[in-house]
Amino acid sequence: MNGAGAMMNEEALGWVIRTRDPEFADWEAFTAWLEADPARAPVYDALMAADAELAEIVPAEPVTIATPANDAGSRGWRPARWLAGGAVAAALVGAVSVGLLNRPDIYTVTTRPGETRSIALDDGTHVELNGGTTMRFDRHDARFAALDSGEAAFTVRHDAANPFRVTVGDAMLEDAGTVFNIVHTGGATRIGVSEGKVIYNPKAEAIPLPAGRGLSDDESGLRVMDIATDAVASWREGRLTYANAPVTQISADIARSLGVRLSATPGASAMRFTGTIRLDRDTVRFFGQAAPLMGLSAVRQGDGWLLKEGDGPPR
Amino acid sequence: MATGLSAIFLHNRPALMRFLRARGAGDESEDLLQDMWMKLEEKDLGPIADPLPYLYRMANNLMLDRYRSAIRRERREQDWAEGAGGVMADPSEDIAIDERLILSERLEEARAALRSLGPRVELVFRRFRIEGVGQRLIAEELGVSLTTVEKDLQKAYRAMIALKQKMDTE
Numbered sequence: 142m143n144g145a146g147a148m149m150n151e152e153a154l155g156w157v158i159r160t161r162d163p164e165f166a167d168w169e170a171f172t173a174w175l176e177a178d179p180a181r182a183p184v185y186d187a188l189m190a191a192d193a194e195l196a197e198i199v200p201a202e203p204v205t206i207a208t209p210a211n212d213a214g215s216r217g218w219r220p221a222r223w224l225a226g227g228a229v230a231a232a233l234v235g236a237v238s239v240g241l242l243n244r245p246d247i248y249t250v251t252t253r254p255g256e257t258r259s260i261a262l263d264d265g266t267h268v269e270l271n272g273g274t275t276m277r278f279d280r281h282d283a284r285f286a287a288l289d290s291g292e293a294a295f296t297v298r299h300d301a302a303n304p305f306r307v308t309v310g311d312a313m314l315e316d317a318g319t320v321f322n323i324v325h326t327g328g329a330t331r332i333g334v335s336e337g338k339v340i341y342n343p344k345a346e347a348i349p350l351p352a353g354r355g356l357s358d359d360e361s362g363l364r365v366m367d368i369a370t371d372a373v374a375s376w377r378e379g380r381l382t383y384a385n386a387p388v389t390q391i392s393a394d395i396a397r398s399l400g401v402r403l404s405a406t407p408g409a410s411a412m413r414f415t416g417t418i419r420l421d422r423d424t425v426r427f428f429g430q431a432a433p434l435m436g437l438s439a440v441r442q443g444d445g446w447l448l449k450e451g452d453g454p455p456r
Numbered sequence: 457m458a459t460g461l462s463a464i465f466l467h468n469r470p471a472l473m474r475f476l477r478a479r480g481a482g483d484e485s486e487d488l489l490q491d492m493w494m495k496l497e498e499k500d501l502g503p504i505a506d507p508l509p510y511l512y513r514m515a516n517n518l519m520l521d522r523y524r525s526a527i528r529r530e531r532r533e534q535d536w537a538e539g540a541g542g543v544m545a546d547p548s549e550d551i552a553i554d555e556r557l558i559l560s561e562r563l564e565e566a567r568a569a570l571r572s573l574g575p576r577v578e579l580v581f582r583r584f585r586i587e588g589v590g591q592r593l594i595a596e597e598l599g600v601s602l603t604t605v606e607k608d609l610q611k612a613y614r615a616m617i618a619l620k621q622k623m624d625t626e
Contacts, residue, residue, distance in 0.1 A: 151610075154610060154613055154614065154617075155610065157613070158584075158591075158606070158609050158610065158613060160513075160516065161584075161585075162584075162590050162591050163588060163589075163590045164590040164591075164592060165509065165513075166506060166508075166509045168475060168508075168509060168512035168516075169471070171475075172471075172474055172475045172478045175475075175478035175479060175480075176474075176478040179480070182478065182479050182480035183480065186480075186519070186520065186523040188617065189520055189523075190520075190523060190524060190527065191617045191620055191621070192585075192613075192617070193520075193524075194620055195585065195616055195617070195620060196586070197562075198562050198563060198565075198566035198616075198619070198620060198623070199566050199567075199570065199581075199582070199585065199586060199616065
């Protein structure tokens with residue numbers, strides 16, 4: 142394209158952007174620009190058509206604006222940084238985007254793997270997001286949250302008249318004065334309650350989950366089990382506590398909490414573990430301690446780690 | 457009965473006519489204005505905050521529709537001439553696997569292209585183009601100047617339109 146053509150294209154693009162703005166009002170200036178050269182209208186039309194087609198390749202999804210994550214240094218675990226002020230502060234500081242086109246009051250908060258974030262909702266409820274998590278909140282309804290993927294711990298200010306509700310996949314949880322943790326990855330959901338009570342799917346199964354009870358819902362169905370209350374959301378204190386948990390689940394938790402790429406050999410994946418793993422951002426030190434604890438060994442693989450059967454004491 | 461928007465339409469008819477001519481409507485400008493008038497008369501739109509910009513936008517959208525249907529007609533005729541127009545594809549049919557693969561590759565490519573522009577440019581572009589938020593509001597949200605938002609948008613648009621054009625010629 143020659144210089145004049147490129148210049149016009151650039152100007153036309155400026156008008157595409159301006160006229161696309163919902164607040165645009167200077168149509169007289171736009172008219173004047175078009176009148177100056179009859180070749181401008183077709184260029185504008187073509188660019189507007191190109192703009193319309195962009196929706197095909199840029200679907201709506203949350204955006205992360207980088208905020209300094211906890212250093213992956215050698216100093217062990219640091220608790221989540223608290224962001225005060227709820228919706229507005231989150232919109233200014235965090236990884237926020239509008240999740241639904243027609244609902245400007247719904248916004249999304251996303252953490253990268255290894256990054257944690259706390260959201261204080263206006264009603265006094267706290268939500269702590271573990272790494273690799275996507276959630277939606279409502280600017281105008283502090284009693285709503287949706288966990289789209291990842292893990293989050295909820296400390297809910299109870300209000301019987303206006304219960305706090307969390308949507309997880311197709312399921313819904315309603316609090317009854319509560320501290321609870323949810324993990325939602327792929328099609329599976331794990332819930333643990335450490336204080337108070339939640340109701341799982343109050344309009345369908347209506348399963349009450351008091352403190353010390355947990356629920357898992359995956360391809361093998363819905364199961365309710367006993368759990369240690371201090372194991373619930375223990376990632377916040379830098380611990381992961383398990384009772385007969387599959388290694389696949391544990392490695393997903395580690396990857397999310399530490400922000401590492403982690404895979405497991407089929408043999409290691411088939412194993413289960415009972416016990417507590419201390420999180421440590423020094424991954425060499427972490428795997429050096431955690432892998433033998435699970436009866437596994439960990440080796441570096443590319444930019445991540447591989448868990449395999451081996452060297453540790455059998456259990 | 458000319459009230460509200462209709463009255464504003466009548467009052468600004470010459471300016472709208474001038475706009476449509478400048479937009480390339482030529483002899484059809486009169487007809488397009490007549491279409492607009494009919495639409496305004498049959499719909500009770502209620503009070504509108506900025507009636508004149510609303511009318512201009514309506515006229516601009518008419519022109520965009522006209523352009524789009526002209527392009528579609530052109531493509532159909534071209535397909536026909538190339539012998540591909542014999543059987544109409546069922547629009548409800550699922551997208552073929554390889555097409556879906558191409559689509560997901562393109563989404564990935566677009567995501568990477570947008571990301572490479574930096575987080576602020578990406579956020580500004582998504583807020584503006586995908587979520588329909590105005591530039592002034594975006595500038596306020598991010599605590600940057602309006603000029604910065606404008607520049608970010610120009611940058612993102614240039615990159616994304618160039619990418620789309622490249623994909624279309626592949």
